[in-house]
Amino acid sequence: MPADSPAPTLTERFSHGLDAPICLTWELTYACNLACVHCLSSSGRRDPRELSPAEARAVVDELHDMKVFYVNIGGGEPMIRPDFFDLVGYAVERGVGVKFSTNGTMLTPERAARIAGMDYVDVQISLDGTDAGTNDAVRGGGSYSAARRAMDNLAAAGFGPFKISVVVTRQNAGQLDEFRALADSYGAQLRLTRLRPSGRGADTWDDLHPTQAQQRDLYHWLLDHPDTLTGDSFFHLSALGESLPGLNLCGAGRVVCLIDPVGDVYACPFVLHEQFRAGSVRDAGGFASVWRTSELFTELREPQSAGACASCGSYDACQGGCMASKFFTGLPLDGPDPECVHGHGEAALAELAGARLEPLVVPHPGSGHSKTGRRPTEREPVFVTLGRRA
Amino acid sequence: MPFDTAQAYEKHPKVAIRREAFGGLAYHYGNRRLTFLKAPPLVDLVEALGGFPSAAEAIDAHVRPDRRPVYEKALAGLLDSEVIRAR
Numbered sequence: 259m260p261a262d263s264p265a266p267t268l269t270e271r272f273s274h275g276l277d278a279p280i281c282l283t284w285e286l287t288y289a290c291n292l293a294c295v296h297c298l299s300s301s302g303r304r305d306p307r308e309l310s311p312a313e314a315r316a317v318v319d320e321l322h323d324m325k326v327f328y329v330n331i332g333g334g335e336p337m338i339r340p341d342f343f344d345l346v347g348y349a350v351e352r353g354v355g356v357k358f359s360t361n362g363t364m365l366t367p368e369r370a371a372r373i374a375g376m377d378y379v380d381v382q383i384s385l386d387g388t389d390a391g392t393n394d395a396v397r398g399g400g401s402y403s404a405a406r407r408a409m410d411n412l413a414a415a416g417f418g419p420f421k422i423s424v425v426v427t428r429q430n431a432g433q434l435d436e437f438r439a440l441a442d443s444y445g446a447q448l449r450l451t452r453l454r455p456s457g458r459g460a461d462t463w464d465d466l467h468p469t470q471a472q473q474r475d476l477y478h479w480l481l482d483h484p485d486t487l488t489g490d491s492f493f494h495l496s497a498l499g500e501s502l503p504g505l506n507l508c509g510a511g512r513v514v515c516l517i518d519p520v521g522d523v524y525a526c527p528f529v530l531h532e533q534f535r536a537g538s539v540r541d542a543g544g545f546a547s548v549w550r551t552s553e554l555f556t557e558l559r560e561p562q563s564a565g566a567c568a569s570c571g572s573y574d575a576c577q578g579g580c581m582a583s584k585f586f587t588g589l590p591l592d593g594p595d596p597e598c599v600h601g602h603g604e605a606a607l608a609e610l611a612g613a614r615l616e617p618l619v620v621p622h623p624g625s626g627h628s629k630t631g632r633r634p635t636e637r638e639p640v641f642v643t644l645g646r647r648a
Numbered sequence: 649m650p651f652d653t654a655q656a657y658e659k660h661p662k663v664a665i666r667r668e669a670f671g672g673l674a675y676h677y678g679n680r681r682l683t684f685l686k687a688p689p690l691v692d693l694v695e696a697l698g699g700f701p702s703a704a705e706a707i708d709a710h711v712r713p714d715r716r717p718v719y720e721k722a723l724a725g726l727l728d729s730e731v732i733r734a735r
Contacts, residue, residue: 276668276669277666277667277668277669278666280673325664325666327664327666327673327675327682328675328680353677355675355677377677378677378680380680
């Protein structure tokens, strides 16, 4: 998040929560025309219970009332929603700035020009390799050229500094300088984020997550390139020494949360799992009530135990790392991050694997809305609206 | 121009402030920067700046004399990040 480095006391205060989130992600749809192997939300098929255009506008009204200054819109592919431009326009009109993430496939020259004409709209194009081979292995055939076309279209439309958003993997960790050069060539900003074992990422994390050596290189690269955007996602690397810029804490339910396409509110974008579902914007009291009074968020704002990390000298720097990464690899939430730079996570994972008599039961995010996956309609009621879309 | 307590200032028209228990969050819709106002009286001061002929008088009205230097420094920082501007 684009925050100034705050004093430690402020960070402590953030851990108790705020009246409204600083960083809110809103996934508009589970529909997606790609099927990235690390998709956090296992997107693919549209959920029939998706918020209607009127409900989505009501969410914008609430964000306005709560003084949420901007929202990170994602999906799925958000541009698939037929009311995408209406909704973005409405948010901007109400003083809620929009930053949206897209795979770029639908960012035609006409749409690029339309976006360039809007105030307070930022665009983030996802790209996971500086060549088609590396990128398309993760994001699917043709996705590299589609993303580059979208960048060309934004540049031609005079949009200005859009963002190139990269999930750092074992396969692209050696391309950071090339990503940087690509961003520079467009006058764009480079954004690097951490791979999480969430969504379909649960099944690919073992093969994709960076090695310890790559993590160390990344840490130094980030220190050398402090203008790189990270969404504070690599705070677990601060255990390597000097803190990286930003809030060094897990913001889940404290400064961050996620609204999913059907209006469910989760603690962060990486924990789409029942255990971290705080409520729904469709509940009485709406989003504000979920944020301010839900049992889950209240619990997350309590002082957290350092658990197995209490005796580690780096705990103050890394705060035990990412809750979602621990949860989906089967590690206790008060234990080390699976990618702990001191190797405590690897040891804990090995211990977990060695101690098990039964097959290891790890909380699985489920196949969610993957096109090949189990359909949620098998367990949940579906509300079908007959007739034409508004 | 550096911050000058004799000068009149106001909250930047593109800035919105949200009060929080620790103070407030200021968001600048132009440069899209989020700035933390780390004390509740600082929020009151920034909101009221535009009604005073000088920063010094606004500070006098909101802050104990011994705390003045802290708030002058805070306002200088907020001028840099365009949360406030000269008028």
